[in-house]
Amino acid sequence: MKNFVILASVVILSAYGSVNAQLTTASNPTVNSNSLAITTGKEVKETAKVDMAPMYANTITESDLKLLVYKLSSDEFEGRKTGEKGQKIAARYLEEVYKGLGIAAARENGDYQQRIPMEYFRGRSKDTASNVVAYIKGSEKPNEYIILSAHYDHVGMRGNNIFNGADDDASGTSAVLEIAEAFKKAADNGNAPKRSVVFLNVSGEEIGLFGSKYYTEHPIFPLRETVANLNIDMIGRVDQRHKDNPEFVYLIGADKISKELHELSEAVNKKYVNLELDYTYNDENDPNRFYYRSDHYNFAKNGIPIIFYFNGVHEDYHKPTDTADKIRYDLLQKRTQLIFYTAWELANRENRIKIDK
Ligand SMILES: [Zn+2]
Numbered sequence: 001m002k003n004f005v006i007l008a009s010v011v012i013l014s015a016y017g018s019v020n021a022q023l024t025t026a027s028n029p030t031v032n033s034n035s036l037a038i039t040t041g042k043e044v045k046e047t048a049k050v051d052m053a054p055m056y057a058n059t060i061t062e063s064d065l066k067l068l069v070y071k072l073s074s075d076e077f078e079g080r081k082t083g084e085k086g087q088k089i090a091a092r093y094l095e096e097v098y099k100g101l102g103i104a105a106a107r108e109n110g111d112y113q114q115r116i117p118m119e120y121f122r123g124r125s126k127d128t129a130s131n132v133v134a135y136i137k138g139s140e141k142p143n144e145y146i147i148l149s150a151h152y153d154h155v156g157m158r159g160n161n162i163f164n165g166a167d168d169d170a171s172g173t174s175a176v177l178e179i180a181e182a183f184k185k186a187a188d189n190g191n192a193p194k195r196s197v198v199f200l201n202v203s204g205e206e207i208g209l210f211g212s213k214y215y216t217e218h219p220i221f222p223l224r225e226t227v228a229n230l231n232i233d234m235i236g237r238v239d240q241r242h243k244d245n246p247e248f249v250y251l252i253g254a255d256k257i258s259k260e261l262h263e264l265s266e267a268v269n270k271k272y273v274n275l276e277l278d279y280t281y282n283d284e285n286d287p288n289r290f291y292y293r294s295d296h297y298n299f300a301k302n303g304i305p306i307i308f309y310f311n312g313v314h315e316d317y318h319k320p321t322d323t324a325d326k327i328r329y330d331l332l333q334k335r336t337q338l339i340f341y342t343a344w345e346l347a348n349r350e351n352r353i354k355i356d357k
Contacts, residue, residue: 001169001205001293001294001310002207002209003206003318052186053340053344053345054272056186056191056340057182057340059181059182060179060181060182060333060336060340062330064178064181065174065329065332066327068173068174069166069170069174069324069329069332072090072093072166073166073322073323074324077089077093078157079154079163080153080165081154081156082124082125082129082153082203082206082210083118083121083126083127083128084156086156087152088129091113091129091152091201094173095112097177098134099112102188103184104134104137106133106134106198106199106200107133112133113131114130114214114215116128116129116214120210121204121207124207129153129204129211131200131201131203131211131215132152133220134199135196135197135221136183136187136192136193137192137196138196138347139192140194140195141194142195142196143225144196144352145195145197145221145227146196146197146228146229146347147198148176148180148229148232149176149229149230150169150172150200150202150231151172151173151205151206152169152170153202153204153206153207154206155318158320163320163322166236166322167235167237167314167327168317168322169232169233169234170324171232171235171237171327171332172232172235174332175332175336176199176200176201176232178340179336179339179340179343183340183343193344193347195227195347195348197347202215202295212295213298216298223302223304226299227304227346227353228258228306228307228346229296229300229304229305230296230306230307230309230339231294231296231306231307231309232309233295233309233310235249235309235331235336236311236329236331237311237326238328238331239311239314240312240314242276242312247274247275247334248275248277249275249276249277249278249338250278250280250281250290250309250311250312251278251279251308252279253282253291253296253306254282254305254306254307255282256282256291256300256305256306258354258355259356260354261305261307264342265277268338269341271341273341275334294308294310307342311331311335
Protein backbone atom coordinates (compact mmCIF):
# COMPACT_ATOMS: atom_id res chain seq x y z
CA MET A 1 0.00 0.00 0.00
CA LYS A 2 1.36 3.35 -1.08
CA ASN A 3 1.65 6.08 1.50
CA PHE A 4 -0.61 9.10 1.20
CA VAL A 5 1.43 11.71 0.00
CA ILE A 6 14.58 -20.09 -2.22
CA LEU A 7 12.43 -21.30 0.05
CA ALA A 8 11.78 -21.98 -2.54
CA SER A 9 10.23 -23.72 -5.23
CA VAL A 10 11.55 -26.82 -3.59
CA VAL A 11 9.29 -26.36 -0.61
CA ILE A 12 6.29 -25.52 -2.72
CA LEU A 13 6.98 -28.47 -4.95
CA SER A 14 7.25 -30.87 -2.10
CA ALA A 15 4.01 -29.54 -0.70
CA TYR A 16 2.68 -30.20 -4.15
CA GLY A 17 3.64 -33.82 -4.27
CA SER A 18 1.32 -34.85 -1.50
CA VAL A 19 -1.59 -32.88 -2.89
CA ASN A 20 -1.00 -34.34 -6.28
CA ALA A 21 -1.61 -37.90 -5.20
CA GLN A 22 -4.86 -36.90 -3.57
CA LEU A 23 -6.04 -35.03 -6.63
CA THR A 24 -5.28 -37.58 -9.29
CA THR A 25 -7.42 -40.15 -7.58
CA ALA A 26 -10.27 -37.72 -7.03
CA SER A 27 -10.52 -36.24 -10.49
CA ASN A 28 -10.63 -37.63 -13.98
CA PRO A 29 -8.24 -35.86 -16.31
CA THR A 30 -10.22 -36.79 -19.41
CA VAL A 31 -13.40 -34.87 -18.56
CA ASN A 32 -14.02 -31.21 -19.22
CA SER A 33 -13.65 -28.75 -16.42
CA ASN A 34 -16.52 -28.64 -13.98
CA SER A 35 -18.51 -31.48 -15.44
CA LEU A 36 -18.40 -35.21 -15.23
CA ALA A 37 -19.73 -37.30 -18.06
CA ILE A 38 -20.92 -40.75 -17.11
CA THR A 39 -21.02 -43.49 -19.71
CA THR A 40 -24.13 -45.63 -19.84
CA GLY A 41 -23.96 -48.23 -22.61
CA LYS A 42 -23.13 -46.43 -25.82
CA GLU A 43 -24.50 -43.11 -24.72
CA VAL A 44 -22.63 -40.47 -22.87
CA LYS A 45 -24.95 -38.55 -20.63
CA GLU A 46 -24.03 -35.47 -18.76
CA THR A 47 -25.53 -36.24 -15.42
CA ALA A 48 -24.03 -34.01 -12.82
CA LYS A 49 -22.00 -30.88 -12.55
CA VAL A 50 -19.23 -31.48 -10.13
CA ASP A 51 -17.79 -28.41 -8.49
CA MET A 52 -14.03 -28.80 -8.70
CA ALA A 53 -13.17 -25.45 -7.13
CA PRO A 54 -12.97 -26.58 -3.46
CA MET A 55 -10.49 -29.31 -4.26
CA TYR A 56 -8.04 -26.77 -5.64
CA ALA A 57 -8.86 -24.08 -3.09
CA ASN A 58 -7.79 -26.60 -0.45
CA THR A 59 -4.28 -26.67 -1.90
CA ILE A 60 -3.97 -23.11 -0.55
CA THR A 61 -2.71 -23.71 2.96
CA GLU A 62 -1.66 -21.78 6.00
CA SER A 63 1.68 -23.59 6.06
CA ASP A 64 2.59 -22.83 2.42
CA LEU A 65 1.62 -19.19 2.89
CA LYS A 66 3.69 -18.99 6.04
CA LEU A 67 6.82 -20.30 4.32
CA LEU A 68 6.37 -17.80 1.49
CA VAL A 69 5.73 -14.78 3.73
CA TYR A 70 8.71 -15.62 5.95
CA LYS A 71 10.91 -15.95 2.88
CA LEU A 72 9.77 -12.79 1.10
CA SER A 73 9.94 -10.66 4.24
CA SER A 74 13.29 -11.99 5.42
CA ASP A 75 16.28 -9.66 5.89
CA GLU A 76 17.88 -11.20 2.81
CA PHE A 77 15.54 -9.07 0.67
CA GLU A 78 16.54 -5.84 2.46
CA GLY A 79 13.05 -4.37 2.38
CA ARG A 80 12.64 -4.89 -1.40
CA LYS A 81 13.03 -1.27 -2.37
CA THR A 82 12.40 -0.60 -6.06
CA GLY A 83 15.63 -0.43 -8.06
CA GLU A 84 17.78 -1.80 -5.24
CA LYS A 85 19.48 -5.11 -4.63
CA GLY A 86 16.77 -6.60 -2.41
CA GLN A 87 14.03 -5.97 -4.97
CA LYS A 88 16.10 -7.64 -7.67
CA ILE A 89 16.73 -10.68 -5.47
CA ALA A 90 12.98 -10.85 -4.84
CA ALA A 91 12.25 -10.68 -8.58
CA ARG A 92 14.58 -13.58 -9.25
CA TYR A 93 13.04 -15.53 -6.39
CA LEU A 94 9.52 -15.06 -7.79
CA GLU A 95 10.73 -16.12 -11.20
CA GLU A 96 12.23 -19.28 -9.71
CA VAL A 97 8.99 -20.11 -7.92
CA TYR A 98 6.98 -19.87 -11.15
CA LYS A 99 9.57 -21.94 -13.00
CA GLY A 100 9.52 -24.51 -10.23
CA LEU A 101 5.75 -24.74 -10.45
CA GLY A 102 5.93 -25.16 -14.23
CA ILE A 103 3.91 -21.99 -14.85
CA ALA A 104 4.85 -20.21 -18.08
CA ALA A 105 6.15 -16.67 -18.43
CA ALA A 106 3.51 -14.28 -19.75
CA ARG A 107 5.86 -12.75 -22.28
CA GLU A 108 6.24 -14.61 -25.56
CA ASN A 109 10.03 -14.60 -25.37
CA GLY A 110 9.82 -16.65 -22.17
CA ASP A 111 11.20 -13.88 -19.94
CA TYR A 112 9.24 -13.64 -16.68
CA GLN A 113 10.55 -10.15 -16.03
CA GLN A 114 9.00 -7.12 -17.68
CA ARG A 115 11.81 -4.57 -17.27
CA ILE A 116 10.91 -0.98 -16.54
CA PRO A 117 13.51 1.64 -17.54
CA MET A 118 14.97 3.76 -14.76
CA GLU A 119 13.74 7.00 -16.37
CA TYR A 120 10.16 5.78 -16.03
CA PHE A 121 10.38 6.21 -12.24
CA ARG A 122 11.02 9.96 -12.52
CA GLY A 123 13.99 10.00 -10.21
CA ARG A 124 12.42 7.79 -7.53
CA SER A 125 14.44 4.70 -8.42
CA LYS A 126 18.17 4.59 -8.98
CA ASP A 127 18.01 1.65 -11.36
CA THR A 128 15.66 -0.34 -13.60
CA ALA A 129 13.14 -2.61 -11.90
CA SER A 130 10.87 -5.42 -13.09
CA ASN A 131 7.38 -6.72 -12.92
CA VAL A 132 7.36 -10.53 -12.77
CA VAL A 133 4.54 -11.94 -14.89
CA ALA A 134 3.40 -15.54 -15.37
CA TYR A 135 0.22 -17.03 -16.80
CA ILE A 136 -1.89 -20.10 -17.38
CA LYS A 137 -3.55 -20.28 -20.77
CA GLY A 138 -7.32 -20.62 -20.87
CA SER A 139 -8.76 -23.81 -22.36
CA GLU A 140 -11.80 -22.27 -24.10
CA LYS A 141 -11.36 -18.52 -24.20
CA PRO A 142 -7.59 -18.11 -24.08
CA ASN A 143 -7.82 -14.56 -25.37
CA GLU A 144 -9.73 -13.30 -22.33
CA TYR A 145 -7.71 -12.61 -19.20
CA ILE A 146 -8.19 -12.43 -15.45
CA ILE A 147 -5.30 -10.63 -13.76
CA LEU A 148 -4.28 -11.32 -10.16
CA SER A 149 -1.88 -8.70 -8.90
CA ALA A 150 0.16 -7.78 -5.83
CA HIS A 151 3.22 -5.61 -5.39
CA TYR A 152 6.40 -7.27 -4.19
CA ASP A 153 8.39 -4.08 -3.62
CA HIS A 154 8.46 -2.29 -0.28
CA VAL A 155 10.27 0.69 1.25
CA GLY A 156 13.77 -0.71 1.83
CA MET A 157 16.02 0.23 4.74
CA ARG A 158 16.71 3.26 6.88
CA GLY A 159 20.11 3.06 8.56
CA ASN A 160 20.29 -0.46 9.95
CA ASN A 161 16.52 -0.83 10.11
CA ILE A 162 15.08 -3.19 7.53
CA PHE A 163 11.46 -2.63 6.59
CA ASN A 164 10.49 -6.26 5.99
CA GLY A 165 6.98 -5.54 4.72
CA ALA A 166 5.46 -8.87 5.73
CA ASP A 167 1.91 -7.59 5.46
CA ASP A 168 2.81 -4.91 2.87
CA ASP A 169 2.89 -6.80 0.63
CA ALA A 170 4.58 -10.14 1.17
CA SER A 171 1.08 -11.28 2.21
CA GLY A 172 -0.43 -10.40 -1.18
CA THR A 173 2.57 -11.69 -3.11
CA SER A 174 2.36 -15.03 -1.31
CA ALA A 175 -1.37 -15.16 -2.01
CA VAL A 176 -0.77 -14.68 -5.75
CA LEU A 177 1.81 -17.50 -5.73
CA GLU A 178 -0.52 -19.86 -3.88
CA ILE A 179 -3.41 -19.06 -6.22
CA ALA A 180 -1.10 -19.69 -9.18
CA GLU A 181 -0.19 -23.05 -7.71
CA ALA A 182 -3.88 -23.95 -7.27
CA PHE A 183 -4.75 -23.06 -10.88
CA LYS A 184 -1.72 -24.98 -12.14
CA LYS A 185 -2.81 -28.01 -10.17
CA ALA A 186 -6.24 -27.74 -11.74
CA ALA A 187 -4.76 -27.38 -15.23
CA ASP A 188 -2.55 -30.43 -14.70
CA ASN A 189 -5.65 -32.42 -13.74
CA GLY A 190 -7.57 -31.48 -16.89
CA ASN A 191 -9.40 -28.58 -15.26
CA ALA A 192 -7.58 -25.65 -16.81
CA PRO A 193 -9.51 -22.38 -16.44
CA LYS A 194 -11.64 -21.49 -19.49
CA ARG A 195 -10.14 -18.01 -19.60
CA SER A 196 -6.44 -17.27 -19.18
CA VAL A 197 -5.26 -16.32 -15.70
CA VAL A 198 -2.34 -13.91 -15.35
CA PHE A 199 -0.15 -13.56 -12.24
CA LEU A 200 1.23 -10.04 -12.10
CA ASN A 201 3.80 -9.28 -9.41
CA VAL A 202 4.55 -5.59 -9.74
CA SER A 203 7.34 -3.40 -8.42
CA GLY A 204 7.35 0.39 -7.99
CA GLU A 205 4.13 0.45 -5.96
CA GLU A 206 5.42 2.18 -2.87
CA ILE A 207 7.02 4.99 -4.87
CA GLY A 208 3.91 5.76 -6.92
CA LEU A 209 2.14 2.69 -8.43
CA PHE A 210 4.70 2.66 -11.24
CA GLY A 211 4.80 -1.10 -11.95
CA SER A 212 1.08 -1.40 -12.58
CA LYS A 213 1.08 1.88 -14.50
CA TYR A 214 3.86 0.54 -16.70
CA TYR A 215 1.98 -2.73 -17.25
CA THR A 216 -1.20 -0.94 -18.30
CA GLU A 217 0.78 1.31 -20.66
CA HIS A 218 2.74 -1.67 -22.02
CA PRO A 219 0.25 -4.50 -21.56
CA ILE A 220 1.44 -8.02 -22.32
CA PHE A 221 -2.18 -8.98 -23.05
CA PRO A 222 -4.70 -6.52 -24.59
CA LEU A 223 -6.46 -4.41 -21.97
CA ARG A 224 -9.77 -4.63 -23.84
CA GLU A 225 -9.62 -8.43 -23.38
CA THR A 226 -8.76 -8.07 -19.70
CA VAL A 227 -11.94 -9.12 -17.94
CA ALA A 228 -11.03 -8.14 -14.39
CA ASN A 229 -8.17 -7.37 -12.03
CA LEU A 230 -8.16 -8.74 -8.49
CA ASN A 231 -5.51 -6.80 -6.58
CA ILE A 232 -4.17 -7.91 -3.22
CA ASP A 233 -2.32 -5.47 -0.97
CA MET A 234 -2.06 -6.27 2.76
CA ILE A 235 -4.29 -9.22 3.71
CA GLY A 236 -2.46 -10.82 6.63
CA ARG A 237 -3.41 -8.64 9.58
CA VAL A 238 -6.37 -7.41 11.62
CA ASP A 239 -7.03 -3.69 12.11
CA GLN A 240 -8.21 -2.04 15.30
CA ARG A 241 -11.85 -1.97 14.18
CA HIS A 242 -11.97 -5.79 13.81
CA LYS A 243 -9.97 -6.74 16.89
CA ASP A 244 -12.88 -8.72 18.26
CA ASN A 245 -14.25 -10.03 14.97
CA PRO A 246 -11.18 -10.77 12.82
CA GLU A 247 -12.85 -12.95 10.18
CA PHE A 248 -13.15 -10.11 7.70
CA VAL A 249 -11.57 -8.43 4.70
CA TYR A 250 -12.16 -5.00 3.22
CA LEU A 251 -13.32 -4.97 -0.39
CA ILE A 252 -12.89 -1.81 -2.37
CA GLY A 253 -14.10 -0.98 -5.88
CA ALA A 254 -16.01 -4.19 -6.64
CA ASP A 255 -19.24 -2.40 -7.69
CA LYS A 256 -17.72 0.65 -9.36
CA ILE A 257 -17.38 -0.62 -12.94
CA SER A 258 -19.36 -3.85 -12.99
CA LYS A 259 -22.25 -4.57 -10.59
CA GLU A 260 -22.04 -8.13 -11.79
CA LEU A 261 -18.53 -8.41 -10.35
CA HIS A 262 -19.79 -7.26 -6.96
CA GLU A 263 -22.68 -9.74 -7.04
CA LEU A 264 -20.44 -12.60 -8.12
CA SER A 265 -17.96 -11.79 -5.37
CA GLU A 266 -20.70 -11.71 -2.73
CA ALA A 267 -22.18 -15.00 -3.95
CA VAL A 268 -18.84 -16.78 -3.99
CA ASN A 269 -18.08 -15.63 -0.46
CA LYS A 270 -21.45 -16.86 0.83
CA LYS A 271 -21.08 -20.19 -0.90
CA TYR A 272 -17.54 -21.06 0.12
CA VAL A 273 -15.80 -18.85 2.65
CA ASN A 274 -18.13 -16.67 4.71
CA LEU A 275 -15.82 -13.88 5.68
CA GLU A 276 -17.33 -10.55 6.65
CA LEU A 277 -16.88 -8.40 3.55
CA ASP A 278 -16.44 -4.89 4.88
CA TYR A 279 -17.25 -2.07 2.43
CA THR A 280 -16.35 0.84 4.71
CA TYR A 281 -13.55 2.03 2.44
CA ASN A 282 -15.60 1.58 -0.72
CA ASP A 283 -17.42 4.82 0.16
CA GLU A 284 -16.50 7.54 -2.36
CA ASN A 285 -16.31 10.03 0.49
CA ASP A 286 -13.96 8.05 2.69
CA PRO A 287 -11.04 10.37 3.48
CA ASN A 288 -8.44 7.58 3.19
CA ARG A 289 -9.03 7.34 -0.58
CA PHE A 290 -7.77 3.74 -0.65
CA TYR A 291 -9.38 3.24 -4.07
CA TYR A 292 -6.63 5.42 -5.53
CA ARG A 293 -3.78 3.99 -3.47
CA SER A 294 -2.89 0.60 -4.85
CA ASP A 295 -2.23 -1.04 -8.19
CA HIS A 296 -5.82 -1.90 -9.18
CA TYR A 297 -6.36 1.82 -9.78
CA ASN A 298 -4.31 1.71 -12.98
CA PHE A 299 -6.69 -0.97 -14.28
CA ALA A 300 -9.84 0.82 -13.07
CA LYS A 301 -8.64 3.98 -14.80
CA ASN A 302 -8.73 1.97 -18.02
CA GLY A 303 -12.32 0.83 -17.45
CA ILE A 304 -11.39 -2.66 -16.25
CA PRO A 305 -13.50 -4.03 -13.35
CA ILE A 306 -11.40 -4.50 -10.22
CA ILE A 307 -11.58 -5.67 -6.63
CA PHE A 308 -9.05 -4.50 -4.10
CA TYR A 309 -8.59 -6.83 -1.09
CA PHE A 310 -7.18 -5.18 2.02
CA ASN A 311 -7.00 -5.65 5.81
CA GLY A 312 -6.83 -1.96 6.75
CA VAL A 313 -3.90 -0.15 8.32
CA HIS A 314 -2.38 -1.13 11.66
CA GLU A 315 0.30 0.04 14.08
CA ASP A 316 3.12 -1.58 12.05
CA TYR A 317 2.12 -0.06 8.71
CA HIS A 318 5.32 1.17 6.96
CA LYS A 319 7.43 0.44 10.01
CA PRO A 320 10.35 -1.98 10.51
CA THR A 321 7.98 -3.90 12.79
CA ASP A 322 5.79 -5.17 9.92
CA THR A 323 7.22 -8.67 10.35
CA ALA A 324 6.20 -12.22 9.49
CA ASP A 325 5.54 -13.31 13.08
CA LYS A 326 2.62 -10.86 13.28
CA ILE A 327 0.71 -12.29 10.32
CA ARG A 328 -2.50 -14.21 11.06
CA TYR A 329 -1.90 -17.16 8.74
CA ASP A 330 -5.33 -18.66 9.35
CA LEU A 331 -6.89 -15.45 8.04
CA LEU A 332 -4.38 -15.16 5.23
CA GLN A 333 -5.44 -18.63 4.09
CA LYS A 334 -9.16 -17.82 4.15
CA ARG A 335 -8.73 -14.53 2.33
CA THR A 336 -6.50 -16.14 -0.29
CA GLN A 337 -9.07 -18.87 -0.81
CA LEU A 338 -11.82 -16.27 -1.25
CA ILE A 339 -9.76 -14.56 -3.96
CA PHE A 340 -9.04 -17.90 -5.62
CA TYR A 341 -12.75 -18.80 -5.71
CA THR A 342 -13.58 -15.38 -7.16
CA ALA A 343 -10.91 -15.75 -9.84
CA TRP A 344 -12.09 -19.29 -10.57
CA GLU A 345 -15.65 -18.08 -11.11
CA LEU A 346 -14.50 -15.17 -13.30
CA ALA A 347 -12.35 -17.50 -15.38
CA ASN A 348 -14.85 -20.34 -15.75
CA ARG A 349 -18.30 -18.76 -16.00
CA GLU A 350 -20.03 -18.91 -19.37
CA ASN A 351 -20.15 -15.19 -20.11
CA ARG A 352 -17.60 -12.56 -19.42
CA ILE A 353 -18.82 -10.17 -16.69
CA LYS A 354 -20.60 -7.10 -18.04
CA ILE A 355 -19.37 -3.57 -17.71
CA ASP A 356 -22.11 -1.14 -16.61
CA LYS A 357 -23.43 1.77 -18.66
ZN1 LIG B 1 2.95 0.12 1.49
